[in-house]
Amino acid sequence: MELIEKANKEAIRRMLGAEPVLIDVVPAGEIVPDLKDKMILHAGPPVEWNHMCGPMQGAIAGITVFEGWADDLEQAASMAAGGGITFDANHHHDAVGPMTGMTTVSQPMLVVENRTTGNRAYCAINEGLGKVMRFGGNDAEVLNRLAWIRDVLGPAMGKALRDMGGIELKPLIARGLSMGDEMHQRNVACSGLVLRAIAAAMAKISDDSTALSEALAFISANDQFHLNIAMAMGKAIMDPVxxxxxxxxxxxxxxxxxxxxxxxxxxxxxxxxxxxxxxxxxxxxxxxxxxxxxxxxxxxxxxxxxxxxxxxxxxxxxxxxxxxxxxxxxxxxxxxxxxxxxxxxxxxxxxxxxxxxxxxxxxxxxxxxxxxxxxxxxxxxxxxxxxxxxxxxxxxxxxxxxxxxxxxxxxxxxxx
Amino acid sequence: MTSDTDQSSLLGGKLSVINVGLDKFATELADHDVPVVHLDWKPPAGGDPELAALLSKMGT
Known part of the structure; x- marks a missing residue:
């Protein structure tokens, strides 16, 4: 059908013509216009509390405590069940998130700009493997790590990216493919390439060598660090389509x-x-x-x-x-x-x-x-x-x- | 339709098989060392005639 073939040609032109660049890390509350206090964006199509799976409810409870909206997990779950939290899909707000995909006002978001079309897309920073919030983890270890990402890693990465003018992602992905990554369950090469690209800029803007060392060690130790960057990139590429x-x-x-x-x-x-x-x-x-x-x-x-x-x-x-x-x-x-x-x-x-x-x-x-x-x-x-x-x-x-x-x-x- | 001659030729000679659809037939033959090429094929739209008709009009 001519209409469909012509439309698809345009869709592919937009997809392949995208120029995604990782340009910043910014708290979600500053860049997602409709994101309010006591509001949580989650992965997937819209879903209400009663229909959420176990890890999704666990993450909701955890992030509610993390944001200071509840004193403990039990109170948080009760608050969510009672309608005290507003839920919406990340995709409705130019954002994406892995697994449970928690996005709330204080989360530092990777910002990828599609320089062909000017649109931006966002994703939180990858927390590492094992017991983490994206898989439904919600204990003190998980929340402390999120706080460190919010207070130390996110601001340092944002400042470095602004200082260096961003990281072009198209060539980085091309290189990663030649080094054995598929960018979903294997991001070893691309995570290394990101570290190599940003390390000098992070060192340049840092006045705290201990914090710098911890930040670089965190990125180095996380083989999936690049996944969330790839996701924001994907959203930035596909939204104009x-x-x-x-x-x-x-x-x-x-x-x-x-x-x-x-x-x-x-x-x-x-x-x-x-x-x-x-x-x-x-x-x-x-x-x-x-x-x-x-x-x-x-x-x-x-x-x-x-x-x-x-x-x-x-x-x-x-x-x-x-x-x-x-x-x-x-x-x-x-x-x-x-x-x-x-x-x-x-x-x-x-x-x-x-x-x-x-x-x-x-x-x-x-x-x-x-x-x-x-x-x-x-x-x-x-x-x-x-x-x-x-x-x-x-x-x-x-x-x-x-x-x-x-x-x-x-x-x-x-x-x- | 095959003639008696064709059938005896088929059964008496070496088999080379192309299997279309369900892969179980191919694996059974392969287990008996019969050379077989499997073609992974399904009816369009999972055999749903209404969807297949729509897709045909949409240009697949």
Missing amino acids: RDIKGSSIITAMSRNGTDFGIRVSGTGDEWFTAPVEMPEGLYFAGYTEADANPDMGDSTIVETIGLGGFAMGASPAVAGFVGAGAASEAANYTHRMSEICAAENPEWTIPSMDYLGVPSGIDVRLVVDSGIAPTINTGIAHREPGIGQVGAGVVRAPMACFEQAVRRLAEKVGIS
Whole structure:
């Protein structure tokens, strides 16, 4: 259909023409206009307290105490259940967040600007692995770390980024792909590249060598530090692709631990949702699939731009980590995702696949026609609040979302 | 339709198989050392005729 093909061409032009730059770190309350006191933005499509999964409720309780809105977790949970907290989706506020995706006024947010279109997108700083708030952790250790990120790391990174004029992310991703990252469950190379880019600027602006040392050590020790940067980048790339009349390109995929939701360019900001699926993966020592929470997080914005499970071929090491099979299987995942995408990204290539560009621009028509659901690499949270990450795996997006979207898009373009 | 001659030729000669759809048939043959290429195929739109018709009009 000519309208759809033309619209998709424009969508791909906007996607591939994006120039994302990490420019700042700023408290959410200063940059997210509608974010108020006693308001929490979460991952995924909108969800109310009664329908939230365990780790989401755990994180809500934790962040409520962290912000000083409640004295303890019990009071916080009671406050949330009683309507004392306003909830909304990160995606409604130019933001994204991994796993539970907590965004509140005092959270320092990474700011990525798309210099082609001028829009900005935000994501909180990655806390590290294990017991962390994004996986539902909420004890004193978790809250103390968040306070340090708010008071020390965030301001230092913001000042350094402003001083150095930001970090261009497109070439950084290209390099990371050639170093074995897929930018969802493997960010070892890109985290190192970010550290290398920012360390000198952080040293230049610092007047406290102990704080500087702790900040650099924190980034160095966190292999997933870059994930949240990649997510803000994904949001900054995809937001300008929204609302192109007739386009069947997916602009967001996201999960709140209860539902999986997608948005399609030609259907505006409407969510199409279906119950989330369970990831299949590998578990840390002492945990099994009986401990696992269903799929969760805004991090699927990474797959939406052709990375993560779509770029598995760049990252044979991650195939083993997420239990996706032998390293030699990694390229098959990327080939399969090519079947549901409208283009390849000529600037983000996979050397070991003869410099194939990562599959880009998921076409909802192709998903439904082929029956091939997007492959997502993901962390796995414990189903109970307060415990944290228990493994990593691969999950398929539920087909019902895509079928609903196709029907709605057909209505929008006058097909019945 | 095959003639008797065709059938005896099929059963008597070396098999080379292309399997379309369910992969179980391919794995069974492979387990018996029969060379087989599996084509991962499903009916369009999971076999839903209404969705398949919409998709056809939408240009897939």
